Amino acid sequence: MEENKQTLYYDELLSILPDGVIIFDVSGEVIQLNRQALTELHVHPSVNEILPLPTNHLFKLLNKKEDILSTILQKIRQGEKTYSLPEHTFMQEQVDCTQFPIRGEFATIREKSKLKKILFFFRNITVELTQEYILNTALQRTRIYPWYYDISRSEFTLDDRYFEHLGIPAGENNTLTMEEYVNMIHPDDRQTMTDAFVVQLSGNTTFDKTVPFRLRRGDGTWEWFEGQSTYIANISGHPYRLVGICLSIQEYKDIENTLIEARKKAEESDRLKMAFLANMSHEIRTPLNAIVGFSDVIGSSYDELSEEERADFVRLISVNSEHLLRLIDDILDLSKIESDTIKFTFTDCSLKSLMMDIEKEQAVKSTSEIDIRAILPDEDIYINTDATRLKQVVCNFINNARKFTEKGYIHFGYAVDSIRADSVHIFVEDTGLGIPQECQKEIFDRFYKVDIFKQGTGLGLSICKTIVEHLQGEIFVESEVGKGSCFSVTLPFKRQAED
Structure with missing residues (x-):
C-alpha cells in the first residue's frame, strides 16, 4: 500500500514537470512517460497502460540523420552515469513522423552500483x-x-557580433572581465558608465537613461555607442545579473558633426559675404573715382596740362579701368560658379605659346623694380585643357604676386611633374612679402584676404581653385614670410572622361 502511494506521488511529480521525461528499463524499453512527453510524442495517456514498449514504436533520436538512441543507451549500460545530447539533435515521434529540435540529458537510477532505470x-x-x-x-x-x-563572476558576456563589429578578438565564450571592458571605454566616459553601474548594482532603482560612451576599436580608433541596461534580482531583491544593449551611434555622431561643421561654414560664409558686400562698395568706388576724377581733369584743363601730366593721368585711368574690369570679371565668374553655368572648352594647348602670350601681356604693364618673365624649358608640352581658363589662373597668380612684390622677380613657367610623369607642373613664384603659415590653409577660401588693405575682392584664388578642379588638376601654395611665395597647379596631359 505504501509503495503504491509512493509510486502515485512520483507519477504526479513527473506530470507537473515542464520538460518531457521518458524512463527506460535496463534493456532499453520504455516503461513510463510523463504528461509532457506524451504531448510531444502525440500519443494518448493510455499508452502507459500497455508499457513497456520498444523505443522505435514511440520515437527516434536523430543527429546528422542517424538514430543515436541505441548508441547512447549502450554507453550508459557500459557505465556512463549521464549523457548530454549533442547540438542539432532532433526527436521524431512515430505517430505522424514529425521531427522537432530538442535539448536533453540522460541520467541513471542505481541501487548498490547496479543500473536499475534510465x-x-x-x-x-x-x-x-x-x-x-x-x-x-x-x-x-x-x-x-x-x-x-x-x-558573482564579474564577467560580461557579449553578442559575438559585437566583437566582430569592433574588430577585437572574442574572449572565451564571448566574455570579457569588468577590467577588460572598462579599459576599452574612453577615459572621459568612464565616470558616467561607473555611475550608471553603481545605480544598477545597488538594487534600489533602475537606471533607465541611455548612456552615450566611446569604445576603442581594434584599429585604435574610437566609436560612439549608446547603452541601456536593467538588472535581474534574486528573491531577496538583490541584483545578480545586469542585462542590456549597446547601440552604435557613430553614424549619427558623424552626421551631427557634419551638420555642425556645415552650420559653422554657413555662418562664416554669411559673415564673409557681409564683409565682401561692404568691401565691394569701396573696391568699386575707388577705381571709379579715379577714372571719373582724372577724366574730368583732362576734359576741363587739357590745354593747361603738360604732355607728361596728360600721359600720367591717362596711365592712371588705364590702370584703374583694368582693376575695375578684374573686379567685375571676378563677380561674374562667382555668379557663374554659384549657378553652375561656368563653361569650359577643351582643346590641345601649347603651354609654351600660352606662357609667351602671358609674358607679352605682362611686359606692357611691367615695372623696373620687378623682373616679370617666363622660365620655360626647351621642350614644348601640349595638354588637353581650356586654354582661356588656364590663362586666367596663371594671370591671377601673377596679378596677386604684383600686389605683394615691391622688388625682385615674378617668374612663371611649366615642367613635367617629377613625381607623376603623366602630369605637368605650372608655377608662378615671386620674391614678395610671403604668406603666414596660419593663412595658407584658408587662402583658397571664398572672400578670404590675407591683407584687407590690399585691393581685391578675395575671390580670385577661390575662383582659380574651382577652375583647376574643373580642369581635373590640383592647386598648391608654398610660402615663407619675407622670402616670397610659389603658387602652382598640377594638370594631367589628358583629361579623364567624366560620367
Whole structure:
C-alpha cells in the first residue's frame, strides 16, 4: 500500500514537470512517460497502460540523420552515469513522423552500483529557436548588441557580433572581465558608465537613461555607442545579473558633426559675404573715382596740362579701368560658379605659346623694380585643357604676386611633374612679402584676404581653385614670410572622361 502511494506521488511529480521525461528499463524499453512527453510524442495517456514498449514504436533520436538512441543507451549500460545530447539533435515521434529540435540529458537510477532505470529529460526547443531566429534576424539588420553582466563572476558576456563589429578578438565564450571592458571605454566616459553601474548594482532603482560612451576599436580608433541596461534580482531583491544593449551611434555622431561643421561654414560664409558686400562698395568706388576724377581733369584743363601730366593721368585711368574690369570679371565668374553655368572648352594647348602670350601681356604693364618673365624649358608640352581658363589662373597668380612684390622677380613657367610623369607642373613664384603659415590653409577660401588693405575682392584664388578642379588638376601654395611665395597647379596631359 505504501509503495503504491509512493509510486502515485512520483507519477504526479513527473506530470507537473515542464520538460518531457521518458524512463527506460535496463534493456532499453520504455516503461513510463510523463504528461509532457506524451504531448510531444502525440500519443494518448493510455499508452502507459500497455508499457513497456520498444523505443522505435514511440520515437527516434536523430543527429546528422542517424538514430543515436541505441548508441547512447549502450554507453550508459557500459557505465556512463549521464549523457548530454549533442547540438542539432532532433526527436521524431512515430505517430505522424514529425521531427522537432530538442535539448536533453540522460541520467541513471542505481541501487548498490547496479543500473536499475534510465531517465531521459528533454525539451522541445522549436519555440526557443524560432524566437532566437527572429531576434537574430532583427539584430543582424541593426547595430544593436545585447549583453549581460554576471555579478558573482564579474564577467560580461557579449553578442559575438559585437566583437566582430569592433574588430577585437572574442574572449572565451564571448566574455570579457569588468577590467577588460572598462579599459576599452574612453577615459572621459568612464565616470558616467561607473555611475550608471553603481545605480544598477545597488538594487534600489533602475537606471533607465541611455548612456552615450566611446569604445576603442581594434584599429585604435574610437566609436560612439549608446547603452541601456536593467538588472535581474534574486528573491531577496538583490541584483545578480545586469542585462542590456549597446547601440552604435557613430553614424549619427558623424552626421551631427557634419551638420555642425556645415552650420559653422554657413555662418562664416554669411559673415564673409557681409564683409565682401561692404568691401565691394569701396573696391568699386575707388577705381571709379579715379577714372571719373582724372577724366574730368583732362576734359576741363587739357590745354593747361603738360604732355607728361596728360600721359600720367591717362596711365592712371588705364590702370584703374583694368582693376575695375578684374573686379567685375571676378563677380561674374562667382555668379557663374554659384549657378553652375561656368563653361569650359577643351582643346590641345601649347603651354609654351600660352606662357609667351602671358609674358607679352605682362611686359606692357611691367615695372623696373620687378623682373616679370617666363622660365620655360626647351621642350614644348601640349595638354588637353581650356586654354582661356588656364590663362586666367596663371594671370591671377601673377596679378596677386604684383600686389605683394615691391622688388625682385615674378617668374612663371611649366615642367613635367617629377613625381607623376603623366602630369605637368605650372608655377608662378615671386620674391614678395610671403604668406603666414596660419593663412595658407584658408587662402583658397571664398572672400578670404590675407591683407584687407590690399585691393581685391578675395575671390580670385577661390575662383582659380574651382577652375583647376574643373580642369581635373590640383592647386598648391608654398610660402615663407619675407622670402616670397610659389603658387602652382598640377594638370594631367589628358583629361579623364567624366560620367
